[in-house]
Amino acid sequence: MxxxxxxxxxxxxxxxxxxxxxxxxxxxxxxxxxxxxxxxxxxxxxxxxxxxxxxxxxxxxxxxxxxxxxxxxxxQGPSTVHERRLMLEAHQSRVQQQMRKLGDNLGKIADKIQYYKGMEEEVEAGIK
Amino acid sequence: MxxxxxxxxxxxxxxxxxxxxxxxxxxxxxxxxxxxxxxxxxxxxxxxxxxxxxxxxxxxxxxxxxxxxxxxxxxQGPSTVHERRLMLEAHQSRVQQQMRKLGDNLGKIADKIQYYKGMEEEVEAGIK
DNA sequence: GGTTGCATTAGAGCGCGCTCTAAGCTGTAA
DNA sequence: TTACAGCTTAGAGCGCGCTCTAATGCAACC
CATH class of the missing domain: 1.10.1660.10 (Multidrug-efflux Transporter Regulator; Chain: A; Domain 2)
Incomplete structure (x- = not known):
């Protein structure tokens, strides 16, 4: 079957x-x-x-x-569909918020990376 | 001071x-x-x-x-700036990938939520 | 002097999500 | 016949990141 x-x-x-x-x-x-x-x-x-x-x-x-x-x-079957939807929606917005936070923090990391790049160039220039 | x-x-x-x-x-x-x-x-x-x-x-x-x-x-001081940058960059791309994954999964959850909404409407219609 | 409040330390304990172990069973191949 | 491969179970163990406990100390206030 x-x-x-x-x-x-x-x-x-x-x-x-x-x-x-x-x-x-x-x-x-x-x-x-x-x-x-x-x-x-x-x-x-x-x-x-x-x-x-x-x-x-x-x-x-x-x-x-x-x-x-x-x-x-x-x-428990179809009678719980509404409650299941509410659960999914709750997690949906939680994850959306988490993604925003990750985005913010990635931005700060990107800044730091740029800052480090600057330092690395200065060091190179200094050596010359 | x-x-x-x-x-x-x-x-x-x-x-x-x-x-x-x-x-x-x-x-x-x-x-x-x-x-x-x-x-x-x-x-x-x-x-x-x-x-x-x-x-x-x-x-x-x-x-x-x-x-x-x-x-x-x-x-250890400024001599490690390059290595630190590499670490940050590695995590940056890891997190970017994770965010893509989260986005994909959120999409699937959104589909499921829509599907449930449909079911809920059918039930309502059925009751009438 | 005694109590309160805030700090210190070493180390124990905890919740989470697996991950693994030990002992045992069954079917197949050599 | 014996070995092996792959599954079963109950339950132990583990790595992570805290979080808490117990014992102690010190300064301020009643």
């Missing part, structure tokens, strides 16, 4: 280690992963999409606790 | 806790902080600028180890 994936294949597709995939499952962010005859995890295509989404959340520095909360809402 | 600051004033000016200020000094990122008659730290204006710069580095997610390395170079 479905073509199911081993943990190694899942690892390759998501960039998460097998250890981390088991850990995510253990903390409750991955429910209903099926097993084959040998008791090995057998991930569906839907599992892949979900884990890839988790990876995005993680890359946005959303804490595991929050991701777990989001997963729980998702498990 | 100089007007020197207590650790509390330094804390207020930099946003770092007194604990953290002592920690930064202990790991070697703040050398030559003077003391008053009672043995209390007495920070100079130059110390303030330096700590504020450390805060910027920290906000750019530069590890303490790297910041310590940078501090050591700075202590």
């Amino acid at each position: 479905e073509n199911l994936l081993t943990i190694q294949e899942m690892s390759r597709l998501t960039g998460l280690s097998a250890h981390t995939l088991r850990y995510y499952e253990k903390v409750g962010m991955l429910e209903g992963v099926s097993r084959n005859e040998q008791g090995y995890r057998a991930y569906s295509e839907a599992d892949v999409s979900w884990v890839q989404f988790l990876v995005i959340l993680r890359e946005l520095d959303i804490p595991i606790r929050e991701m777990k909360r989001y997963s729980d809402l998702r498990s | 100089e007007n020197l600051l207590t650790i509390q004033e330094m804390s207020r000016l930099t946003g770092l806790s007194a604990h953290t200020l002592r920690y930064y000094e202990k790991v070697g990122m703040l050398e030559g902080v003077s003391r008053n008659e009672q043995g209390y730290r007495a920070y100079s204006e130059a110390d303030v600028s330096w700590v504020q710069f450390l805060v910027i580095l920290r906000e750019l997610d530069i590890p303490i180890r790297e910041m310590k390395r940078y501090s050591d170079l700075r202590s």
Whole structure:
């Protein structure tokens, strides 16, 4: 029916280690992963999409606790769509603010780099 | 001569806790902080600028180890200006890449938010 | 003299997100 | 038959960046 994936294949597709995939499952962010005859995890295509989404959340520095909360809402079905949207919007603006801060700080670093360049040129000139 | 600051004033000016200020000094990122008659730290204006710069580095997610390395170079004087610039440039491009990644992921989150909005409207329409 | 308040130190403790270990099971190949 | 590869689990361990604790000291005020 479905073509199911081993943990190694899942690892390759998501960039998460097998250890981390088991850990995510253990903390409750991955429910209903099926097993084959040998008791090995057998991930569906839907599992892949979900884990890839988790990876995005993680890359946005959303804490595991929050991701777990989001997963729980998702498990409860469509009635939680509004709350899920609010969570995403909250993180969206947090990350936007963080990006502004990074931009500001990058500017200050750029200034410092320019200042250093000036110093390096002076030293060169001095040597001559 | 100089007007020197207590650790509390330094804390207020930099946003770092007194604990953290002592920690930064202990790991070697703040050398030559003077003391008053009672043995209390007495920070100079130059110390303030330096700590504020450390805060910027920290906000750019530069590890303490790297910041310590940078501090050591700075202590060695102007001969290390070139190496310091290279460090800053390396982090600059790392952060730029990270910001691009954040932007991409924010886009995906925005899509999801739109998708949820659609679902919420459908539910409303369905109820009517 | 006693209390309050603010500082000092060395070192312990903590929350986070993994990351790894040990012991065990199953199927395949030599 | 034996070795190996790949998976399973519970739980220990780790690196990071703080954050806090306990014991102590000193100056000012009641």
